[in-house]
């Protein structure tokens with residue numbers, strides 16, 4: 001019999017998630033049925049949507065999330081023992097996975113990780129996985145950047161933002177990033193090639209935009225929402241495009257006490273701006289196109305990545321809390 005551990009989503013979060021909002025349970029796994037595989041987690045992901053989506057999830061269920069796992073037993077010919085597979089079956093260290101099943105997120109069903117040409121398999125949770133595709137499709141399809149345009153990215157040093165900024169550079173744009181520490185700002189400019197980056201916690205946003213983008217902003221990739229986004233939108237050029245990826249500045253907020261909305265309609269009407277929200281699952285049928293292009297750019301030396309690793313499956317809640325506090329550079333992952 002195989003023993004497995006899983007984290008249960010035990011309490012709805014109030015403000016920041018806390019370690020005791022989760023409960024670790026242990027169980028014996030049943031034998032496999034046809035079409036199922038037994039997997040052992042190698043890498044697990046912690047992502048901002050875990051904070052946002054739990055609001056509507058029932059307590060007492062297995063905490064959801066993606067992982068990279070090794071197949072240790074298989075009753076599916078297409079998923080042989082020994083292969084590494086990525087999928088969204090939750091915070092478990094060992095799992096029985098029905099390879100045909102898609103969960104509530106609409107992410108692709110489990111797939112065997114392609115050859116990453118020497119790059120770590122954990123990237124299947126980051127730049128060569130969901131966050132990478134979020135950057136690739138969410139930026140290129142919605143902002144439709146043109147060479148020479150000015151692009152602003154918030155959450156710029158995170159899993160999605162750091163890729164958006166680099167893709168914008170590949171496309172010949174000028175890139176300005178906002179992130180939450182001086183260390184992150186330095187990484188964006190000295191390692192990733194951003195033209196400018198600013199610490200949104202210490203800088204006057206309107207002031208630095210005037211200096212860094214004196215002729216205005218053409219594309220804005222919004223990871224954070226809130227006041228900073230209103231300031232950026234008010235600094236946009238005619239026919240500017242805004243891709244709304246997320247609003248992490250509000251994820252821990254009490255929904256009954258949200259700030260009153262800034263009036264943005266004058267900027268939208270007078271500048272003829274276009275704003276569009278998206279979920280990366282819109283491009284599930286083009287998933288491998290994104291992964292293959294991102295891998296090609298990595299191999300060509302045009303895209304760089306960084307991971308912030310937390311050790312130990314038992315530290316999943318800690319890793320989520322740390323990421324939401326901004327204690328990650330690039331993608332936050334857990335080594336099981």
Ligand SMILES: NC(=O)c1ccc[n+]([C@@H]2O[C@H](COP(=O)([O-])OP(=O)(O)OC[C@H]3O[C@@H](n4cnc5c(N)ncnc54)[C@H](OP(=O)(O)O)[C@@H]3O)[C@@H](O)[C@H]2O)c1
Pocket residue numbers: 047048049130131134155156157158159160161178179180181184223224244245246247248249250278279280281323324325326327328330331332
């Ligand atoms: N639409 C989609 O399909 C889709 C898919 C994936 C992700 N997303 C969204 O994309 C965004 C980034 O996700 P990610 O996976 O790349 O996460 P991430 O940026 O790697 O990590 C989260 C980061 O958010 C920042 N943050 C935390 N609190 C903040 C606040 N109050 N104001 C501003 N920034 C804050 C922190 O960086 P700082 O140190 O810079 O504050 C933290 O490192 C999130 O909004 C997420 O929900 C959307």
